């Protein structure tokens with residue numbers, strides 16, 4: 001054990017005591033309005049999930065709810081079902097075919113809407129086309145598409161055939177695409193000529209062609225025309241979607257799949273190592289996303305729900321495609337960025353479609369905060385009744401801004417903690433019964449047993465920080481890493497034997513509320529104190545002049561690590577040495593001298609992943625004068641150069 005572990009838990013510095021109980025009106029109409037659901041699930045976990053599973057349509061009932069040979073779970077053994085049937089056919093059969101499944105809007109203003117009945121027909125056509133291309137149950141299909149309706153159509157068509165999809169986010173490079181295709185040995189690639197982002201064309205086919213130089217498993221490319229420009233079409237290998245799909249039959253018998261058949265593979269980029277292929281299966285995953293979508297977002301049949309994530313990220317898989325469709329919910333899909341052509345684009349969309357539930361990430365909320373409230377004020381947001389957050393800890397300042405300026409102080413804000421690996425939300429409020437506290441994801445959902453433990457795996461007393469763990473299996477959990485069983489055990493189950501370790505730090509209050517502290521890889525060690533980057537960042541952004549902050553540990557001979565803060569200021573504020581000093585002192589006063597940054601650097605941007613997570617690893621490299629590690633998942637590669645240059649300049653000033 002290193003000396004770093006001397007101080008066994010993560011120190012917790014922040015305290016937040018504002019509390020927002022549900023309004024009487026909200027509680028009265030909520031899908032979950034009684035606390036008893038928690039006890040019910042705790043008393044009989046399998047019985048609880050069996051009861052929930054009645055919401056699924058089965059071709060054959062299952063025999064056993066759970067078989068748990070840690071760390072391997074099987075749920076609903078013996079059951080037969082099909083996810084596309086559960087998302088589409090059953091609603092159409094029940095007379096709900098006319099309902100809008102998606103309102104789709106492109107960045108350039110083009111609009112389409114598609115009903116459940118039409119979506120079912122499109123999915124059947126696409127599934128028949130895939131069959132014609134030789135796709136059979138068990139074959140992997142890679143999908144590299146922009147946010148167009150063909151993306152959910154292709155995913156659901158794969159689900160209909162039992163061919164696991166492997167969606168690669170449209171912003172990834174040729175190299176990332178090739179790596180993911182090869183690891184999954186995909187037979188077909190579904191892509192488009194290009195995508196559109198900020199008015200520019202993203203050359204998807206050109207990237208795909210680069211990737212296809214080294215992907216021997218690919219037999220055919222199904223090519224969607226999106227941008228209309230000239231792209232090479234390889235004879236015999238590439239087939240235009242419009243030449244193959246529209247003329248297919250609109251019926252396609254759904255495969256009767258086993259509960260544990262693979263639904264999809266989704267690669268998560270590890271920090272440095274090779275991406276992990278997260279495996280999700282059929283019944284448990286569907287149950288997890290469907291129940292959480294219904295309970296946490298309090299979904300009603302007349303809701304217009306908008307999850308503003310990309311479908312290429314797990315949030316889109318679970319909460320744009322599978323959860324909402326299984327619940328027969330009308331959704332919005334927006335292809336573009338929030339500030340194109342103007343900064344009120346999102347609020348215009350909310351007004352146009354009368355969106356009632358909005359789900360987005362703290363990084364987006366902070367961008368809107370930085371741009372100011374005037375953009376939202378131009379639009380009628382009064383249809384909104386609930387707001388959600390995901391992807392990172394949401395700092396209380398951003399939570400309160402979201403609640404006030406977007407939610408008009410009437411909408412609960414649900415902070416939802418989960419991962420690609422967990423498949424579905426695990427820690428979040430139930431908005432009809434949970435009192436909200438800004439910055440807390442509140443409590444584990446019914447049936448989820450979480451804990452906060454120290455280095456030895458012992459529960460940390462209330463109020464303390466430590467490692468978040470999960471102590472019982474849940475239906476939507478990953479079933480492993482594709483073709484890497486050992487790595488699965490090693491990554492998630494070895495640090496605390498018998499417990500799942502997601503890699504996050506957390507603290508739990510006296511009231512049982514969870515406060516996520518960020519990735520434990522990011523925890524800093526200052527003179528033996530283990531301090532979460534998130535708490536220092538949160539303290540910094542609580543100053544009105546700070547828009548965003550990222551904090552890292554810089555090597556220091558005296559203290560081991562010293563706190564180094566990268567700070568983005570809000571529009572009107574100019575960077576100045578005095579302000580840096582003022583902010584340092586402010587953090588010291590707010591959360592303690594030990595957490596006072598040694599150095600603050602003002603920067604116009606921060607390096608982020610495409611899903612908006614700050615890549616502190618790269619900031620550590622910059623601050624410690626190291627060569628940059630893997631930058632393939634970086635959303636904008638010019639950002640690190642900008643910061644590096646600024647960092648070099650600030651050093652020569654010293």
Ligand code: 7RM
Pocket residue numbers: 268314315389390391392393394415416417418419420421441502503504516517518519611
């Ligand atoms: C859904 C998603 C997972 C990691 C996770 C956390 C962080 C996500 C929250 C959060 C604090 C939240 N999947 N994270 N949600 N941290 N509060 N509400 O983001 O696989 O891409 O990332 O994201 O560190 O482990 S993911």
